Amino acid sequence: MSERVVVVGGDAAGMSAASQLKRLRGDDVEVVAFERGHFVSYSACGIPYWIGGDVASADDLVARTIDQHRRNGIDLRTESEVTAIDLDRREVEVADQAGATSYRMGFDQLVLATGARPRRPDVPGIDAAGVFGVQTLGDGERMLDDLERSRPRRAVVIGGGYIGIEMAEAMVKRGLEVSVVTRSPEPMATLDPDMGRLVHAAMEGMGIDVRTSVRLDGIETDDDGRARAVVTDGGVLDADVVVLGTGVEPETSLASAAGLPLGRWGGLITDLQMRVFDADGVWAAGDCVEVIDLVSGNRVHVALGTHANKQGQVLGTNLGGGYATFPGVVGTAVSKVCDLEIARTGLLEKDCEKVGFSFVTAVVESSTRAGYFPGAQSITTKLVAEQRTGRLLGAQIVGREGSAKRIDVCAVALWNRMTVEEMTGLDLGYAPPFSPVWDPVLIAARKATTAVARAVRG
C-alpha cells in the first residue's frame, strides 16, 4: 500500500507542497489535502487590489483551481476542517459540510499548512456588520458585496501596516473618504519612524486622513447593529465601513492542542527541510511557522506568500525524496500606497537595539533615473550598518515609481553579510532611463561608510 500524506490547509504552502510531492512521486504516494474554506491556492496578497478594482475577479487571484489539483492526483477536500490531530494514533479528525458529519483519517506523514489568523482587537463592536477583515477570498467577497450594496462614503482603516495602507489605497480608488488609525507614532511601523514620516506625509498628500499614536476603544453601531463610527482615545471617526488591517499571528491551535512545539511568536518550529522538531513524520510550512532571521539569528514570524510558496516547495521536495532547504529570511518586504513605494529589509534601528547591535545610519535623497531623464522620481534610501565592522544590518526605501524593488540589492547584500564599504563597489546597472550614474543604493552605501569611519575615529 502506498504511503499516505495528509495536508492540512489548501493555500500557498500546503498546495505547493502537495503539488511538488505529486510531481516527484506520482502514484507512489497518496496525498489528501483538507481546506476548511472553499478556495484553494490563491493570492491573499492580491485581495486589496481586487477590492480596489485593479483585479477584476477572485478567479484572477486563484493560481490553480480545485479541478487542476484533482487532475494532478491530489485528493483535495474543501469545506473540510481538520478539528484534531492525534499524533499517537497518527490520525486526523475531519469535519465536513459545516460540521454536519465527521470522520477520522490515518496518515503516514502530516503536513501542517494552517496559515495565519488575523489579530482582532478586543474592543466592543469589533464583530459588527460593516467591519471587515481581508484575510481570505471569502472575506473579500463579503466586503465587496457590502461595498456594492451599501455604497459607503467614509471608510476607516484600523492599522497602518501593509494591509492597512493597501486597503487605504483600495478605498481611495473606490472613491471613499479614508481615515487610517494606528497606535504607532507613524504609519508603517515596519520602517523606522523617520522613514514612516515620509509615508505619513505622502498619504496626507493623497487626501488620506492619518491618525497616529491613537488607541482603538471600540466600534459604535447604529440601531441595526451596523458600524457607524470608530471610537479612539483621540476622538470619534464616522465610518460607513471599517477595515481591519491589524496584522496576523500563526494559526497553530491544532498544532498546539496536539502538543507540537511552538516558538516565541506562536509559530511551529521546523528544521531547514521543514520537518517539525521532535515530531517524527510531521512537517510544516507557510504562515504557521517561524523562520530564522539571518541577520539577527533569531526566529521570527513573517507571513508572506513568497515564503509560503518557497517553504511548500522545499517541504514537497524533501518529502518527495529530494533535497532542498529553506535557510531563512532577511526580512524583505515591499508595498505601495497609490504611487508611493515602500520597501524594507533587515533590521530596524529598534531591532538592532533589541538584538544588541551598535549601529550607524545614513539617509540619502536621490532620484530613480538620471535627474535629466523624463519620469525621474524622488527616492529616499536609508541604510543601517554595524558600528566598527560596517556590516549592513538593514535598509529602507520610500519613493515614487521605480523605488521599491531596489531593496533587492540590499537583500542580497544582507544575505551575503556584505559591509557598506564593500557595497560601494557594487557593479549595478546604469543607464539614464534606469538610474542616476550613482545608483541611490551606492550613494547611501558611501554615506554609511563615512558614518562607520567617523564612529570608529570618534
Add this chain to the structure above:
Amino acid sequence: MSERVVVVGGDAAGMSAASQLKRLRGDDVEVVAFERGHFVSYSACGIPYWIGGDVASADDLVARTIDQHRRNGIDLRTESEVTAIDLDRREVEVADQAGATSYRMGFDQLVLATGARPRRPDVPGIDAAGVFGVQTLGDGERMLDDLERSRPRRAVVIGGGYIGIEMAEAMVKRGLEVSVVTRSPEPMATLDPDMGRLVHAAMEGMGIDVRTSVRLDGIETDDDGRARAVVTDGGVLDADVVVLGTGVEPETSLASAAGLPLGRWGGLITDLQMRVFDADGVWAAGDCVEVIDLVSGNRVHVALGTHANKQGQVLGTNLGGGYATFPGVVGTAVSKVCDLEIARTGLLEKDCEKVGFSFVTAVVESSTRAGYFPGAQSITTKLVAEQRTGRLLGAQIVGREGSAKRIDVCAVALWNRMTVEEMTGLDLGYAPPFSPVWDPVLIAARKATTAVARAVRG
C-alpha cells in the same frame, strides 16, 4: 609650495577625481585640469536621449559646469589639449586655442582620464557629411543641427550594440525610418545569440529594419559629398543620415607615447587605488583604463559612466590622503530600445568557453508583476552557472517595463560568488504590483539548479 596635480581629461573620471581631491585637501593642493573640448562633466550616456528628444538641451546633461568647478578651486582649462607627457621631466605639453599657442607645465602627480575614442570602420565614405558619431556633446550638437537643417527621412545605424540600439530608438522617436546594420548574428552581441534574437524580434516589431551578419563596405555619397547610402555585402541601404555606433576603445595614445604600460585591450593598467603600475605619481581612471573582471579574473575594458565616476572618486580619495579601492566589475550593463529593456551581467556562454568554464544554462519566461496585476509585462531571464559547483557565472534579461534593473540581484550574487542553488533561497521583495510570488530571478535560479544537478548526474 603646494603640490601640483595635473588632470588630463575633463569628463566624469577626471573631474570626479579633481573634485574629490579638492574636497579632501582644499588649498593644500593645486589642481590643474585640461579638457580639449569645451564641455566638461557631462553624461555622454544621455546623448541618445537628447537627440531623441527625451532631454531638452545639452545643458541638462552637464552634471557640473566649468564655473562650478572653478569656484571649487580647480584650475580648469577647456579647449586645451595635452599633446605630450614627459615623465622624466614631469611635465605635460599643452596646446590651446586650436593649437595656436602651446606651453609646458610641471606636475607632481599626474591623473590620466583621457577616456575612449570611437572605433571608426575603415571604409570609403566614413568621413562624409551626414555620418555622425555620438561620443561627445560636440558630436551631439553637430548631429542635431544637421537633423534640424536637413530633415532626413531615412537613418541607417551602423552597429547593434548599446549605442546602436539607443540611437535607433532616438531616430524612431524623431519619426525617421530606421535600419540597423550589424556584423553580429543578432543585435546586442553583449548578449548570447538566443537572447539577442528576442531583441531582434522586438525591434522588428517596432518597425526597425535589422540587418544582421552583414559586412559594412562603405558609405556612398552624393555630388555634394554627403552620405546617401550605406553599402554592405547584403545590399545597399538608402540613408539620409548615418549614425556610427561601432563601439569605443581606450584613448591612450598619449600614455602609450609616454611609455606607460598598456593592457591587452589598449587600456592603462592600474592597481586597486587607481595608480598606474610602475609609474610613480601617475594615476588613471575612466574609459582609458582596463579593470579586473571579478568573474573571470581577467582584465577587461568597459567604457561606462558609472565606472568612470567610481574610479574618479576612488582616485581622488587616495590622492587626497584617504583610502578607497575599485575592486573591479562583474560586467553589468542595462539599456533599452523603445519599451524593450535589456540587461546583462557576468559572462556570456562564449566568454565561459574562452575562459575555460564548463557551464549549464537556464532560460525562463515570466512576468514583471503578479500575472493578474495590471501592467504585468513579459520578462525572459537567462542564467549561466558553472557545471558541478553551480556558481553563477552570468545573467541576461530581456523584457518590457520593469525588467532591466532586476539584473542587479544577479550582479550582487556574482559579486559574492553565490551558487544558483543558494540564490533560490534569496529573500527578494514580493507584492503583486512588483513581482510574481516567485520572482523571475528565483524561477531561473531553480531551473538552473536543476540543470546543474542533471549535469552532475549525467
